[in-house]
Amino acid sequence: MKLFKNKNTAPLLSSPYMAWALIFILVPLGMVIYYGFTTEDGFFTFENIATIAKPGYMKALIRSIRLALISTLVCLLLAYPLGMILSSMKLTRNTYIVTLFILPMWMNFLLRTLTWMTLLEGKGVINTVLESLHLPTINIINTPSAIVLGMVYNFLPFMILPIYNSLSKIDENVINAARDLGADSLQTFLKITFPLSLPGVLSGITMVFIPALTTFAISSMLGGSKILLIGNIIEQEFTQLYDWHLGSGLSIVLMIFIFINMIIEALSGNHGGK
Amino acid sequence: MKKKFLSIFLSLTTLSTLISGCGVKNSASYPNGKLYVYNWGEYIDEEVIKEFEDETGIDVIYDMFETNEIMFAKLAQDTSAYDVICPSDYMIQKLIENDMIQELNFDNIPNIVNIGDQYFESSKDFDPENKYSVPYCWGTVGILYNKTMVDETVDSWDILWDSKYSGQILMQDSVRDAFMVALLKNGFSMNTKDASEIDIATDDLIAQKPLVQAYVVDQVRDKMIGGEAALGVIYSGEAIYTARENPDLEYVVPKEGTNVWIDSWVITKGSKNVENAEKWIDFMCRGDIALRNFEYITYSTPNTVAQDNIEDDAIRNSKVAFPDLDKINTESYQYLGIETDRLYNDAWMEVKSADY
Amino acid sequence: MRKVLERLYLGLLLIFMYAPIITLIVLSFNSSKSRAKWGGFTLEWYVNLLSDEAVAGALINTLSIAVLATIISTIIGTISCIAMIGLNTRLRSFIMSITNIPMINADIVTGISLMLLFRFLHISSGFTTILLAHITFNIPFVMLSVMPRIKNMNVYVYEAALDLGAAPLYAFYKTVLPDLWPGIVSGALMAFTMSLDDFIITYFTKGSGFETLSTLIYNEVKRGIQPEIYALSAIIFVVVLTLLMLVYRVPAKKNKD
Numbered sequence: 059m060k061l062f063k064n065k066n067t068a069p070l071l072s073s074p075y076m077a078w079a080l081i082f083i084l085v086p087l088g089m090v091i092y093y094g095f096t097t098e099d100g101f102f103t104f105e106n107i108a109t110i111a112k113p114g115y116m117k118a119l120i121r122s123i124r125l126a127l128i129s130t131l132v133c134l135l136l137a138y139p140l141g142m143i144l145s146s147m148k149l150t151r152n153t154y155i156v157t158l159f160i161l162p163m164w165m166n167f168l169l170r171t172l173t174w175m176t177l178l179e180g181k182g183v184i185n186t187v188l189e190s191l192h193l194p195t196i197n198i199i200n201t202p203s204a205i206v207l208g209m210v211y212n213f214l215p216f217m218i219l220p221i222y223n224s225l226s227k228i229d230e231n232v233i234n235a236a237r238d239l240g241a242d243s244l245q246t247f248l249k250i251t252f253p254l255s256l257p258g259v260l261s262g263i264t265m266v267f268i269p270a271l272t273t274f275a276i277s278s279m280l281g282g283s284k285i286l287l288i289g290n291i292i293e294q295e296f297t298q299l300y301d302w303h304l305g306s307g308l309s310i311v312l313m314i315f316i317f318i319n320m321i322i323e324a325l326s327g328n329h330g331g332k
Numbered sequence: 333m334k335k336k337f338l339s340i341f342l343s344l345t346t347l348s349t350l351i352s353g354c355g356v357k358n359s360a361s362y363p364n365g366k367l368y369v370y371n372w373g374e375y376i377d378e379e380v381i382k383e384f385e386d387e388t389g390i391d392v393i394y395d396m397f398e399t400n401e402i403m404f405a406k407l408a409q410d411t412s413a414y415d416v417i418c419p420s421d422y423m424i425q426k427l428i429e430n431d432m433i434q435e436l437n438f439d440n441i442p443n444i445v446n447i448g449d450q451y452f453e454s455s456k457d458f459d460p461e462n463k464y465s466v467p468y469c470w471g472t473v474g475i476l477y478n479k480t481m482v483d484e485t486v487d488s489w490d491i492l493w494d495s496k497y498s499g500q501i502l503m504q505d506s507v508r509d510a511f512m513v514a515l516l517k518n519g520f521s522m523n524t525k526d527a528s529e530i531d532i533a534t535d536d537l538i539a540q541k542p543l544v545q546a547y548v549v550d551q552v553r554d555k556m557i558g559g560e561a562a563l564g565v566i567y568s569g570e571a572i573y574t575a576r577e578n579p580d581l582e583y584v585v586p587k588e589g590t591n592v593w594i595d596s597w598v599i600t601k602g603s604k605n606v607e608n609a610e611k612w613i614d615f616m617c618r619g620d621i622a623l624r625n626f627e628y629i630t631y632s633t634p635n636t637v638a639q640d641n642i643e644d645d646a647i648r649n650s651k652v653a654f655p656d657l658d659k660i661n662t663e664s665y666q667y668l669g670i671e672t673d674r675l676y677n678d679a680w681m682e683v684k685s686a687d688y
Numbered sequence: 689m690r691k692v693l694e695r696l697y698l699g700l701l702l703i704f705m706y707a708p709i710i711t712l713i714v715l716s717f718n719s720s721k722s723r724a725k726w727g728g729f730t731l732e733w734y735v736n737l738l739s740d741e742a743v744a745g746a747l748i749n750t751l752s753i754a755v756l757a758t759i760i761s762t763i764i765g766t767i768s769c770i771a772m773i774g775l776n777t778r779l780r781s782f783i784m785s786i787t788n789i790p791m792i793n794a795d796i797v798t799g800i801s802l803m804l805l806f807r808f809l810h811i812s813s814g815f816t817t818i819l820l821a822h823i824t825f826n827i828p829f830v831m832l833s834v835m836p837r838i839k840n841m842n843v844y845v846y847e848a849a850l851d852l853g854a855a856p857l858y859a860f861y862k863t864v865l866p867d868l869w870p871g872i873v874s875g876a877l878m879a880f881t882m883s884l885d886d887f888i889i890t891y892f893t894k895g896s897g898f899e900t901l902s903t904l905i906y907n908e909v910k911r912g913i914q915p916e917i918y919a920l921s922a923i924i925f926v927v928v929l930t931l932l933m934l935v936y937r938v939p940a941k942k943n944k945d
Contacts (some may be wrong), residue, residue, distance in 0.1 A: 068774020072783070075768035075827065079786045082824040086801030087789070089808060114678075114685040121685075140701060143694045155698070157932060162705050164928040165712075167885050168905045169921050172913060173708035176715070180545075180560050183711055197499070200546050211704070264792070272794035275887060279909060282546025283505050286685040289796055296800060296892070299677055300405040306804070309797045320792055368896050373911040393897030398910055406896075409807060413896040554912040 090313075093306035106307025115291060115308070122287040123315075125202060126270035129209035133217040133266045134259065136210070141221035141255070145228075152226075159218050171208050171279050178204055178280070200282030208276040209266075216265035224258025225251070264319050272312055288312065362391035367608040369394045370403060370414040372595065373550050375469070377628035384615050390608045398549045399506040407432060412602030416609040420593050422508070422665035424465050425458035429667065433598040435463045440610040443617035451634035455594060457664055465596035466613050469631040471568035472592055472655060472662070473509060474585040476552070478578075481562035489517040489586045492563060493536070498543045502555060502564035505547035507680040508665055509591070510537060513565060516588040522663055525672045534679040541688040556581055567593075569631025571652045583652050589661030594634070709925060716918035733919040740916050746904040747920070749815070753900065754883035757822035762876045764823070765830030766868065769838050784835075790825045791832075798825060799892030806893060813895030821893045822886065826879035833875035834868055841867045 097103045109115055140159075144152045162170060177183045178199040185195040198204045228251060236246045274289035283290075288308065295305030362385065369381075373396040381392050395414070397403040400423040406413065411432050419427065427433045438444055444466060451467040459465045477486050481500065484491075492501055492513065504510050512522040514533035524530065545561050552564040557577045566574075571583035597616060599609045615621055619637030626633040626642070632653050633639060642648040668676070716734070720727025737743060772780050790798050802824070806817045841864065849859035887902035894903055901920075908914060 068771045071771030072768050072775060075764050075771075076783065078764065078824070078827070079783070082802065082805070082820065083786055083789050086798075086805040087793075089804040090797065090801045093804060114682045117687065118685045121687075136701065139697060143698060158702060159705060161929065161932060162709060163885060164881060164932075165709060165921060165925055166887075166901055166905060168887055168902055168909065169712065169917070170708055172905065172909055173712050175909075177708060177711060181558060211708070214705070268792070268794055272796050274796065275906065282548070283684070284541065284544060284547060284688070286681075289794075291681070291685070292796055292800070296803070297405050298399065298401040300408050302804070305800065309794075309800055312794055312797060316793055316797075320788075323792075370896070373907075395897050396907065396911070410812070413812075550911045 090306045090309050093303050094310040095307070096303060098303060106304050107310055109304055110308060110311045115288075118286045118291055119288045119311070121202075121285070122271050122289065125206055125209065125287070126267050129206050129213065129270045130217075130263055130266045132206065132210050133214050134263065136214060137217040137221050137262065138259070140218060141225045141258075142251075144222050145226040156218070156222060160215050163215055167212060168275060168279075170212060171276055174204070174208055174211065175199070175279055178207075199280065200284055202281070202285055204280040205277050205285060205287075208280045209270045209273065212276065213266040213269055216269075217262040220258040220261040220265065221255060222258075224255045228254045260323060264323050268316060268319060271315060362389055364389040365605055365608060366391045366393060367416065367605050367612055368414040369612065370406070370417040371396060372418060373398060374553075375418065375595075375629055375631070377624050380621055380624055380628075383621075384612065388608070388611055388615075390605075390611065392612075401507065407600065410602065411600045412604055414600055415603040415605045416597055416599055416612050418468055418595050418597055420595050420665070421455075421458040422667045424596060424598060425667035427598065428459065428464055432601050433464055434601050434603070434606075436466065436599060436613070437610065440607070441466065441614045441617065443614045443619075446617050446619050446622070446635050446637045448634050448636045448639075451594065454592075454664070455596065457666065459596075465598050466617065467594050467596045467634040468616060469569060469629070470592070470594040470634055471632050472585050472590045472660075473504075473512065473565065473567055474571075474583050474590060475563055476556050476566040476571065476574060476581055476583050477563045478556065478559060478561075479580045479582055481559075486563070486582075486584050487587050489513050489588055492565070493517070493540050493543070495543060497562050499545050500562035501540075501544050502552050502561045503540070503544050503547050504552070504565045505549050507676050509565065510547075510680065510683070511676060512591050512665070514540075516586070516590070519588070522591055523666045523668060525668055525675075527675060530675055530679055534682055537683040538686045538688075541683065541686055547684070567631070568652055568655070569629060572630035572647060572650065585655065585660050587661075589663065592657060592662040592664050594664075712918055713922045713925065716915065716922040718915070721915060733915040734923075737916045737919050737923075742899070742904065743916055743920055746899045746901045749898065750884065750900040750902070753815070753819055753822055754880050756819055757826050757883045758876050758880045760819075761823045761826035761879050762830050762872060765827045765875060766834055766872055768827075769831055769834040769868075770864070772835075773838060773843075784831075787828045787831050791828045795825075795886075795888040796892075799889040802889065803892040813893055814898045817893045817895065818890055818898070818900070821889050822883045825886070825889060826883060829878040829882060830872070830875035833878060834871040837868045837871035 094106050095102055095104070097105070110119060144155060147155070175182075178196070179185070180195075180197065180199065182199070188195050198207070232254075233246055233250055236250050241249065272289045274287065274293040277285055277287045277290055288311075292305050292308050292312070295301045295308065367390050369392055371394070375396070376394075381394055384390070385392055397406070400419050403417060403419055404423060404426065407417065407427075408430075417433075424433070447467055451470065452462050454470075455462055455465055455467060475486055475489070475491070482491075482497070491497070492503070503513070508522075511530070511533055514536045515522050515524060515529065517536065518529070518532055520526075520529045520533070546555075548555065552566045553570050553574055555561050556564050556566070556574055559578070559580075566583070568583065568585075574581045575583070597613045599606060599613075603609055616625070617635065619635060619641065622633050622635035622638035623641050626635075626638055630653070639648070639654070647653060667673075717729050717731070718726055719730035719732065768783070772783065775783075799821070802817070802821045803813075806813055806820075811817055846859055846863045849863050850856065854862065885902075887906065890900050891903055891906065894900070899907070905913070905917060908917060
C-alpha cells in the first residue's frame, strides 16, 4: 500500500502516540513495578509482594476471586439467553433493545450503585414495599450477595455486548444446514451456535471478571465496609495508610491475574473491545 | 450521521457553557488570592465560608476528609496541596513530628483571645508549647442508641458485643476509634503500645464483627436518624443534631471512659497562602462565627464568646455538648510512633478482612 | 409459548436494569430528605440544583474533561491508525499490544500508576492530570474502533485522486476520511462514554479542590447524599435518552430506505 509518498511519514505520524504510550502507559507501569519491589529506603525487596500471603490479605484476595467468579457466571447465565433472543429478532428492533441495555451505563456508575443501596437497605424501598404487602423482608445489604448483585448490575452490559455481537454474526445458513442434516435444537446449539459464539463469551468473561476482581467502590458501598476485597486493600494503602510500596506490590499481584486473563484471551484468538 | 453527531456535540458544549454561566465563580471578585481548606465532612456552616469570601476577597477552595488517616495520606503526598487543615490531637502530633505543619504567628490571629484557656492547656498533650494549633471543636466519643429499640440502660461499651443487637450495631470505620472501644472494654489504655493488649482487642473486634451492621464514619448520623440501626458509635457533636431530627435517639458516654478529642486548625508547611490561612483561622475564632458554626454543626465549641451567647438554655447547659470532664474517665489519643501505628493498622486490617 | 417466555425474560431483565434508575427519578421528586420515606411531591431539588455551585462545578469539570479528552484522543488515535498502514507488521502489532494495556489492565492499577507518574514529575494534580489520564485510557477505544476500518480501506481511490492531481490533504479529506468516519464516530462516542462514567482513575489522579461528578458523588455517599444529585441524574438520564434516540433514529431510517 502506498498511502505515504515519503518513507518517513508513517513513523513521523505515529510518533506522537508512541511518545504518549511510552510516557503514560509504559513508564507508569514501570513505576508501579519499581515501588512494588523496593522498600521505603529504596532497597530491593520481595516483601511487598509476599505480603499477599499473609492471612488477612490472602483472605481478601480469595474472597475477591470468589465473588468475581460468581458475578461473571451470573452475568454469563443472564446474558447468553438474552443474546440469543436479541439476535433472533428483527434488525431494526434489536438495535433498539440492545441500546436499552447499554443506556444505563450512561448514568453515573456510582449513582447506580448508590440506588441499589437505597433499594436494599433494611428500611429501604424494596423492604417498604414488601412490608406493605405483608411479605417477609429481605436482608442482603452489607452481605456478599449485595456485592454480587452490584457487580452483576454494573457489569452485565459488558457481557451482553460481545455475546450478542458474536451470536448475531453467525450465518443462519450454517444453522439451517445443521438442521437439514438432522441435528435437533440441542445438538445445533452445542455443536454450532455455542462454539461459534465462544470468542464473544470469552471476551465477555474478561470484561466482567477484571473489573469485578478489582473493584473497591461496589464493595465499600454495598458491603458496609465489612467485606474487604483486594481492591479495597490497595485503595487503602494509597489513600489511608500511605504505603505506596505495599500498595504497588499488591497491584503487581493483581496484574498477574490480568496477565493470565490476557493469555487466555489471546489463545482464543479474539481481539474484542472492552 | 455526520451532521447529527456534530449537532449533538455542539449541543453538549452549549449545555456546558450554559451551566457554567450560572454556576462558576467569577475570579475577578476575589482579588486577594486563594485559600485551600481541608476540613472534616459536615463540619462548618457553609454560609460562613461565603461570608469569609465576601469579607476578605479570598477565594476558598474547600475540601473534606473522612478520617485523620485519609487526610494524612493526602497531605503526605504534597504538603502544599492545602493551606489550612483541621486534624485531631494525635494527628497534629504526628504532623508536627513529620515536619508537615508550621508554627503560627499569633499576632495575626487576634481573635484567639476568645478561645478558653483550658483548651490550650489540654492541647499541650499534643502541641506542648501551643505553637502550632488553634482549637476549633472538641468532644467525646460515645454510644448513640435508639430508645425504641434498646430497653435496657446503656452505660457500657459491652453492649456493642450483645448478640441481641446483631445487625443493629454501627461501628466507626477508623482504626483509632474502633480500637479505643475494644481496648476500653477490656480496661486497657486507648494508647497502649502493648502488642498482647492490641491482640486481645483485635480478637474482640473480630468476635464483634457478625453483630456489626456496617463500619461507617459520617453515615452513622443518617442511619441512626433513619432508624436503620439500634446502636452506633458516634462523636458527641452529633448528639444534639440527631436528637433534634429523631427524638428517640440518646447519647451516652460509657462508664469505662472515652476519648476526649480536640480538632484544631493548623497551617501546612508547604502552604502558599499563609497570610490567607491566618485570616481564616482568625475568622473562625470570631465569637459570632463560632456561634453560627456551633448552631449548625452542634459540635462543642471552645470559643467562650460563642458559649456565652448560645440562646437555647437547654443546649448551653447541656452535659452532652459541654460535659463535666472530671466526672468521666477520660484520656486523649496520642501519636504512637511508626512502629505502633503499623501494629494497629495490621490489626485493623485483620479485623476488616475477617470472615464472619 | 416460546415467544411469551422470551418476552417475559426480556422484560424481567429490563426491569432489573431500570428499577434503580426509576427509583432515582422518583426520589428526585421526594420532598423528604430520607431515601426510604416518601414525603410528598416537590421540585425543590431541581430548583436548588440551579444555584448549587458544587454540583454545577463538578458537572462542568466532568463535561469539559470528557469533551476535551474525546477530541484529543480521537485525533491522536485516528492519526496513529493511519500511520500504522505505513509501518511494518511487527512494529504495528507491538504498538497494538501496548495500546491494549490500559483496556485490559484493572482501572485501579492504571489509576495508581498514573498517580505515581504525576507525583514523580511534580505535576500538581487537578484538571490537567485527569485530562491526561482520560486521554490515555480513551485512545485505545478510538484505535480499536478505527483500526478495522483502516484494514478494509480502499487505498487505490486515494492514489487515483492523487493521480488526478488532488493535493494529498484534499485527497485524504475526500477519500480516506469518509471511509474511516463511522469508525471514528463510534470510537469517539465510546471514549466520551468511558470518560463520563470513569470514577476509579479520576479518583486517583484528582487533586485538591477539584471534583468531577463521580468523585463528588463518592464523597456524598460517605457523608449522606444530597437529593440535588438525584435531580441532576434524572436530568442527565433524560438528556442521554433523547440524544441516543436521535442517534439511533438515523440508522433505523436508513434501513427502511
